[in-house]
Amino acid sequence: MDKRSYKYIGRNVTRFDAVDKVRGRFPYLADEPFPNALFGAVLFSPHANAVVKKIDVSEASRIEGVEILTYLDAPNARYNGSEWFPGQDDYPDETVLTGHARHVGDRIALVMADTEEKARKARDLVRVEYEILPAVTLPETAADMAGMLHEDGVKSFDGSICYGDLEKAFSSAAYIESDTVTTPKIHHAAMETHSVLAIPRGDVLEVRTPCQITFGVQYSIAQVLDMPLSKIRVIKANMGGTFGGKQEVVFEVLCAWAANRLKRPVFINTTREETILSTRTRAAVKGKVETALDADGTILGRSFELIVDAGAYLTGTKKVMMAMGKKASRLYRIPALSYKGSVVRTSTTPAGACRGYGSPQIHTITEIHTDLMCRRLGFDPVQFRLKNLLGEFEEDPSGGANIGKARVIECLSRGAAAFGWEENKAPKVSGGRFFTATGFACCTHGNGYYKTKYHDFSNMSLRLLEDGSAILRASIHELGSGATTALAQIVGEVTGIDVSKITVTEADTQFTSYDSGCQASRVIYVCGECARLVSEAAVKMLTQEASKLLDRPVRFYEGGLVCEGKKLDLGAAVREIMEKRRVSIEVNFEHRPESNPASFGVHFAEVTVDKLTGLVKVNRYLAIHDIGQAINESFVRGQIYGGIQMGIGMALSEELPFDSMGIPRVRNFDKYHLVNAPDMPDPEIILIEDNEPGGPFGAKSIGEISTVPVSAAIVNAVNRALGSSLTDLPLTPAKVVEAARNMGE
Amino acid sequence: MHIRLAMIVGVMFLKIELKINGKFRTAEVSASERLIDVLRQKFGLVSVKEGCGAGECGACTVIMDGEAVCSCVVPAFQADGHDILTVEGLEENGELDVIQQSFIDCDAVQCGFCTPGMIMSAKALLMKNPCPSREEIRTALAGNICRCTGYVQIIDAVETTAARIGVCRR
Numbered sequence: 001m002d003k004r005s006y007k008y009i010g011r012n013v014t015r016f017d018a019v020d021k022v023r024g025r026f027p028y029l030a031d032e033p034f035p036n037a038l039f040g041a042v043l044f045s046p047h048a049n050a051v052v053k054k055i056d057v058s059e060a061s062r063i064e065g066v067e068i069l070t071y072l073d074a075p076n077a078r079y080n081g082s083e084w085f086p087g088q089d090d091y092p093d094e095t096v097l098t099g100h101a102r103h104v105g106d107r108i109a110l111v112m113a114d115t116e117e118k119a120r121k122a123r124d125l126v127r128v129e130y131e132i133l134p135a136v137t138l139p140e141t142a143a144d145m146a147g148m149l150h151e152d153g154v155k156s157f158d159g160s161i162c163y164g165d166l167e168k169a170f171s172s173a174a175y176i177e178s179d180t181v182t183t184p185k186i187h188h189a190a191m192e193t194h195s196v197l198a199i200p201r202g203d204v205l206e207v208r209t210p211c212q213i214t215f216g217v218q219y220s221i222a223q224v225l226d227m228p229l230s231k232i233r234v235i236k237a238n239m240g241g242t243f244g245g246k247q248e249v250v251f252e253v254l255c256a257w258a259a260n261r262l263k264r265p266v267f268i269n270t271t272r273e274e275t276i277l278s279t280r281t282r283a284a285v286k287g288k289v290e291t292a293l294d295a296d297g298t299i300l301g302r303s304f305e306l307i308v309d310a311g312a313y314l315t316g317t318k319k320v321m322m323a324m325g326k327k328a329s330r331l332y333r334i335p336a337l338s339y340k341g342s343v344v345r346t347s348t349t350p351a352g353a354c355r356g357y358g359s360p361q362i363h364t365i366t367e368i369h370t371d372l373m374c375r376r377l378g379f380d381p382v383q384f385r386l387k388n389l390l391g392e393f394e395e396d397p398s399g400g401a402n403i404g405k406a407r408v409i410e411c412l413s414r415g416a417a418a419f420g421w422e423e424n425k426a427p428k429v430s431g432g433r434f435f436t437a438t439g440f441a442c443c444t445h446g447n448g449y450y451k452t453k454y455h456d457f458s459n460m461s462l463r464l465l466e467d468g469s470a471i472l473r474a475s476i477h478e479l480g481s482g483a484t485t486a487l488a489q490i491v492g493e494v495t496g497i498d499v500s501k502i503t504v505t506e507a508d509t510q511f512t513s514y515d516s517g518c519q520a521s522r523v524i525y526v527c528g529e530c531a532r533l534v535s536e537a538a539v540k541m542l543t544q545e546a547s548k549l550l551d552r553p554v555r556f557y558e559g560g561l562v563c564e565g566k567k568l569d570l571g572a573a574v575r576e577i578m579e580k581r582r583v584s585i586e587v588n589f590e591h592r593p594e595s596n597p598a599s600f601g602v603h604f605a606e607v608t609v610d611k612l613t614g615l616v617k618v619n620r621y622l623a624i625h626d627i628g629q630a631i632n633e634s635f636v637r638g639q640i641y642g643g644i645q646m647g648i649g650m651a652l653s654e655e656l657p658f659d660s661m662g663i664p665r666v667r668n669f670d671k672y673h674l675v676n677a678p679d680m681p682d683p684e685i686i687l688i689e690d691n692e693p694g695g696p697f698g699a700k701s702i703g704e705i706s707t708v709p710v711s712a713a714i715v716n717a718v719n720r721a722l723g724s725s726l727t728d729l730p731l732t733p734a735k736v737v738e739a740a741r742n743m744g745e
Numbered sequence: 746m747h748i749r750l751a752m753i754v755g756v757m758f759l760k761i762e763l764k765i766n767g768k769f770r771t772a773e774v775s776a777s778e779r780l781i782d783v784l785r786q787k788f789g790l791v792s793v794k795e796g797c798g799a800g801e802c803g804a805c806t807v808i809m810d811g812e813a814v815c816s817c818v819v820p821a822f823q824a825d826g827h828d829i830l831t832v833e834g835l836e837e838n839g840e841l842d843v844i845q846q847s848f849i850d851c852d853a854v855q856c857g858f859c860t861p862g863m864i865m866s867a868k869a870l871l872m873k874n875p876c877p878s879r880e881e882i883r884t885a886l887a888g889n890i891c892r893c894t895g896y897v898q899i900i901d902a903v904e905t906t907a908a909r910i911g912v913c914r915r
Contacts, residue, residue: 014849021857022845022864024792024832031791189892191796191804191858240794240858241892272797480856480893634852634898641895642855669801669890677886677896682879 003629003689007559008489009697010689012634013499015485017478029195029208029237030269037197037265038067038112040258041119042251043126044278045101045108048137048347048662049149050130052099052108060111060125063118068126069258070109071097077224081249082316082352084216084517085455091157093150093345094313096224096254101130102149102312103347104664105277110258112266135347135662139286139309142344149312149347157310157318157343161325163397164336169301173292177373181289181365181727183711184655185309186282187666188354189674192240193275196251197267198259204231204510207256210239212247212353212477213517214507220249221256232256233510236477243646244353247519248316250279273667276349281656283317283351283358284309285324287365297379299388301336304328304365308343311350318343320351324358326452328366329398330598331408331444332388337398347662353519355646356704359445360711364650364729367441367712372725381716382416385442390598401451404597404700407626407688408442411602415440415624418686419604427721433611435740436619439717440604445705447695448522450596456522457593458530459513462491462538463586466578468571470497470538472531475507475515476523481703482635483523487531489631490696494535496559497570504531513588521599521701524631528696530591537587542570545577545585595694599701600626603644603709605681607717611740614733616652616718621683628692628700637685640706644683647710648675652730761825765790766834774821781805781816783824784831792832792861796890803889806862807831813869815888832861835868844868844906853902855893863889867903876913879904 003010020026057068078092097107111123136145143155170176192210199206205227211217214234221232239246251268259266270278287306294300306324310317325339354360374381392406416422419438427437449456460474472491478484484504492499505512516522539556546554546561546568554563554573561568574585606620623640630636653673657665666672691698711729719726724739758773765788772787784790784807793816796804800818807816808830835842844864847853854860863886870877870885877885882903883896891899907913 012852015852015854017857018849018852018854019841021854021860022832022841022848023836024790024861026857027791028794028858030795031785189890191794191802191856191890191892193796239856241856243892272799272802482855638852638855638894638898641897642891642893643895645895646892668799669797670799674890674892676888676890677883677900678880680883680896682897682900683895 006493008492008499010630010633011489013485013489013632015482026238028192028240029197029210034197034199034265034267037267038114039116039119040110040112040255040266040268041123042107042268042274043109043111043123044274045106046104047101047130047132048104048135049133050101051133052128053131054129055109056127060122063113063122065114066118066122067112067262068109069261071099075224075257079220079223079253080314081220082319084213084219086219090316090318091314093152096257103349104662105274105349106312107254107278110254112258135660137346137348137658137660137662139307139344139346142346146345149345157314159318159322159325159341161339161398162337164301166301166303166336166338169336170292173300174295175293175377176290177376178288178290179369179372179727180286181368182286183284183361183364183729184650185284185348185351186354186650186654187276187656187672188243188245190241190243190245193270193272194246194250194279195269196255197265198255199265200259200263204233205256205260206233206235207252208235208237209252210237210242210246212242212479212519214475214477214509215514216517217249217252218509220253224253224257225260236507239477239479242479243355244357245280247353248280272669276667277664278349280315280352281311281349282354283320285361289365289369291369291373297384297387299332299334302334303338304340306341308341309351310343310345311348312345313350314343314345315350315352317351320353320358324362326398326400327359327362327444330396330400330403331390331442333390348658349656356445356708357520359443359704359708360647360650363441363443363708364711367709368715368727371439371716371719382412382421385412389442401596404595405690405692406598406600407690408444408600408602410688411600411624411626412442414686415602415604415622419622421604424606434608435611435721436606436608437717437721438604438606439713439715439720440602441709441712441716442602443705443709444598444600445701445708446521446596447525447599447701448593448596449516449520450593456516456526457590458515458527459588459590460530460534461513461586461588462534463584464538464542464574466571466575468497468569468574469501470495472502472504473512474505474527474531475512476504476527477507477518479518481639482632483518486524486631486635487528490528490531491535493697494532495539521704524699525695525701526591526593528631528699529593529694530589532696533591534587534589537589538585541587542573542585545581545583546573549577549581593694597692597694597700599705601705601709603713605713605717607714607721609718609721609736614736616731616736618648618681618714621681622686623683623706624686624688625702625705626688627702628695629689629698630687631699636687636702639703640685641683643706644710645675645680646707648714650729651711651714653732655730759822761822763824763826764828766830776822778821779817780819780821780824783821784816790831790833794858794862796858803866804859804862806865806889808865808869811869811872813866832864843909844871847902847906847909851898851902851905853894853899859889859891863891863899871906871910875910876907
């Protein structure tokens, strides 16, 4: 089909919730107090590693109407909040409440009252005596101290990926180059803090949560409450941002357990400090990468050794670590590879899913290394990459899915031309202290779970209504990216129904069918394709039923029903079929993808480094992405701009440091420096739309990949500006000043 | 100076009178209550979001006597006698303000949590400077954090609003 004839695909349809959002009438959980609900204030540990010796709730419980549940009341069942399906084999080390606090912000008790003020006041009256144990703050020594933090004594959670003859690659190499890069622990900083509401209703426990995987929330609750999945109803609530921070289960199990126990609705809401200290973070990584090259700069082999900081509980960090390894063979042609990762637990805020699921970390490590290696060996960094990047439909030697219609070479060559790489690659100095230079980085990310250890499918139904409108019943979790509107565009394109007459549901485990969740960059590629296929099935059913009704062949042509050259009204056809044939037009479809191609992107940044203050200003920026096809171009741009904002923060200013006692140095945005409007460049965006097979109208993912190459592009630009080899992120002013001082030495 | 004495009710509460979205309102507030609490809990103006409680993120921005302020760091009693405008007060006769429409048209909204505060900061800028440069818009929005959009489409929306108001000659 000619792209220009699309009615909705690639068009900037206004998102369905935009009007409510600009009116301030789009209710998040905290905006709609539930009748008779208790407000739950969690009592968090102020210590990094401490055992509760005594807990005294007497004073707090004297306040009328206060309900208190402590770790002594809580079930011992251990779970891992990153699991979203039974049998995923993620080590369970978390409980709803604990008498052994393993990080500042660990959950000791839940204090509930009819108002937030009362609950918080009572919470502050609970007296806890702790025996303070040594904090485990350094990933390097965490394995040896494991028994101090967890009674299970498990030192680390290791994993590896290997293929090819690495020994031969390294022994025959002309060059062997190595770098070690560290990436920081990062706060997701969704503007809405974490909240959850649980409502007991007869034998069903209802949980409303702004989450990414309702079926995963249901499963976590079932493990602790010992209830059938069918009796736990999880409803996706309006979401004020997540970026992976609300992907894993955090307060849902605690809230569900408390509500079930008290037989009263319980609402837990958190402050920014509580969300920063007690939810999830991007895992900090220290990675050593070593590359073997032949004399021409062709990669012969690469080895990795990574240490990944899970924080106080394992959470999904082993999954993240393995996902990092899985990305290592999907950008460059690497004939032999060894990837060894070790996940350790420290007495700091737990890590977990975060936009890119390890991809930003692994590509930051390899892309900074690639630039430094090229500089040391005298290779041009663009030519080096062009020589080694994967071409279309190459296989992933690690056993992952075929790479698909890769357009990363086009991204790099077109980007280099558009950004004026050749003209701008030499650093410029002005005023003796301002150093301007350009950097770039390449990256890849996935499109779902096909050919990984996890299953991936989506099940939706589409009903065409008697007035010609449509409802797509789908387990979508709108995270703010516009996914529900994009799916409606797909349905509208196939059925010809005006997009304003299409409703797309969000997940409700009681009424919508199974879906693997809004994670893994699978929503457009997998759920979007499911929406396309269910629409085609509905159209097919409609034409068959209409043909039977009229006893003449009815076809679907150019977005409408046609019978012997005459156009039929879709709503009238549905009505007559229902009335006369006693059949409703509703189909159910399950899509199980058999491909999981790579998305690609290359970002270019021009920065000016102030040698005196150490401040880095991003002047110009270009993001070029291989996305197959934009469903809604404006949404795609929005994802890319936001991804750049996050990546600049990871490169320059965002980190969650802890002192040697495990006390966090950051508790709010006063010391957590997010990129704000004055520091954000106006990026140029180029989309390469070359139709990826297996995606709806050729579309593939953008939300996660858009943040993946940013940090490396920025760091590479700073390193070119200063001639430095900075590899310890973020590049705070102190580190930059220090590097500038060493210039020319 | 336009400060009226607050009447003390008992020991704990102060009675304040203020104008909210064009209407005179009264409330009894405790000394520790913040303007955001009064707006959300007493008047149901839940467009005012709490993102940090420390005046750092701007999600709770309202316009107070023409200036954008973080309502989470304004003690409620200090709002006594003042004029407060929230997003709920922007619509006239059910019609969106031009700035709201521009946010929609420029796709300046994603998760929407920062949106009301962002709109109020931008509105305060445009009330004082109807023809801001892109840099002036950036500066005016410096105290409003958005994690979704990278600000680009938000700045576009403010520029579009200025163009639609039509005072500017560009």
